[in-house]
């Protein structure tokens with residue numbers, strides 16, 4: 001262990017604080033905004049002292065948006081549920097398909113396996129807008145446009161390659177002999193996959209799942225084009241706050257707070273496993 | 286006639302496409318009887334681990350067959366072979382303690398907890414790892430990991446135990462101690478084992494037979510004594526034995542009742558025709574070039590001998606190693622007393638025909654060994 005002087009420690013602390021403040025400030029500001037009315041938000045100069053109001057959240061939850069031009073219906077809660085449903089289902093399906101595939105690519109090299117793996121990754125290279133037009137056509141043809149099924153399918157373009165490539169790396173890091181040692185003691189390869197490979201790659205799978213979830217959650221264009229109002233996630237639904245009578249900053253802020261919460265909660269929850277995985281990493285291989 | 290535990294027939298191993306990839310094991314034939322301990326000896330990269338992995342079922346056999354207890358298994362998954370293996374890289378399971386790692390090798394055998402505990406305790410005592418049983422693999426030393434991995438293999442009641450350099454990380458004292466214990470353990474239970482090692486003392490002490498491999502080819506498969514006294518070829522002759530056998534290439538000429546070997550720098554070794562048997566003589570006369578080999582401890586100093594110049598003289602505490610410039614090469618002598626030869630001093634060397642190994646000059650195949658010369 002290196003010894004660090006008090007001065008160095010202090011400098012480090014200051015630097016860290018600056019970085020944290022820099023990144024956290026916008027989020028903090030939005031958090032404050034979500035408890036303010038549009039008038040206080042737009043007041044000049046801005047102030048951190050205000051009477052907090054829950055009206056923004058109330059509007060979102062009841063779905064009634066009161067603007068200068070009258071009352072509007074918004075489907076934010078429905079959007080939120082859609083986001084949760086689409087992201088969770090997509091990631092779950094991508095994990096079920098991607099983890100065994102990643103294991104296969106890591107452990108069984110066969111002719112062309114590298115090409116297949118790369119092709120799957122290349123789905124992520126294509127700009128979404130490029131595939132969107134033909135995709136819309138096909139989906140209309142197949143009757144898949146504006147269905148959850150179709151959306152989840154398209155979301156696999158986002159989630160599957162991510163999970164496949166990240167998890168594959170984790171499987172490759174596990175020494176094959178650790179698995180062989182288990183197999184030779186009288187276990188099938190499937191038992192080995194379940195009892196040895198999966199737990200050892202667990203942190204990697206958690207990380208990949210989290211990342212895929214974030215990407216799925218933040219997706220905008222696919223959902224915008226392929227889904228109608230009742231199936232759209234929050235990213236698209238947020239457009240509703242841009243109304244003819246102005247932009248509803250307060251509601252946008254509270255919508256952001258609400259829509260960030262699931263991802264944040266998931267990240268905090270997964271963090272335990274991620275850290276655990278890092279400390280296990282020292283003995284891999 | 287005892288039962289054959291393992292029978293390897295015509296096995297080739299290619300990494301990559303057959304006939305084009307890395308040819309790691311070439312036309313291997315080997316039989317191991319039940320209860321035997323075999324040492325697999327050979328330089329790094331010669332195909333020892335590849336051989337074990339094919340037997341265990343982790344690598345596909347490119348050609349040939351592998352039979353365990355008379356049953357062809359080369360297409361079977363590892364589960365169906367009942368083989369135990371200690372891996373070169375230990376490969377302990379990180380989330381489990383040493384005790385759990387060793388015990389989990391018995392999981393599939395469905396023994397009662399008390400039997401498992403007793404077996405684990407025995408193994409821990411045998412391998413001197415009782416004090417680390419509760420620790421995790423990441424927190425123990427390489428030598429301790431190696432013993433844990435060895436324990437995980439030995440604890441199983443398998444038909445065949447494959448031990449890939451199981452003691453390479455240990456200091457000589459511990460190695461010598463464990464060597465004796467492991468041999469006893471294996472023999473007492475009638476287990477069959479193949480042990481890869483780079484330590485010839487270990488091979489000699491443990492093995493009933495030694496398999497010498499080089500370049501993927503099995504060079505010789507015989508008892509330690511036969512390997513030492515009658516090496517099948519130049520490779521085995523020089524690879525086994527410490528310090529290594531002295532070798533010099535020589536031309537042959539015969540006239541009247543002498544057989545002469547002409548070495549480099551005009552050195553000539555004359556032997557009486559009667560020093561060689563009729564068959565050996567006939568073999569020698571067919572050739573113009575051979576390689577002579579003699580073990581360092583068989584080289585004698587004598588005043589009337591061939592001249593050599595001392596280059597190194599080292600007393601190792603129990604023996605003297607002398608290296609002398611001889612016939613354009615180096616002749617190493619081992620003597621059991623301390624000598625006071627000075628560097629640069631001239632000595633006479635005698636190479637008794639009864640200690641002389643003769644190999645073919647081209648193929649390196651053995652033609653004769655001292656003991657059968659006369």
Ligand SMILES: Nc1ncnc2c1ncn2[C@@H]1O[C@H](COP(=O)(O)OP(=O)(O)OP(=O)(O)O)[C@@H](O)[C@H]1O
Nearest residue numbers: 300307309327328329330331332333334335336373
């Ligand atoms: N997975 C692999 N792919 C390609 N070549 C391999 C592979 N494994 C081993 N080889 C090659 O096969 C040959 C034999 O390797 P092997 O591991 O059997 O040697 P070894 O005798 O066990 O050596 P060591 O004493 O160093 O452990 C080597 O030339 C090696 O480079």
Ligand SMILES: [Mg+2]
Nearest residue numbers: 333334335373
């Ligand atoms: Mg090896």
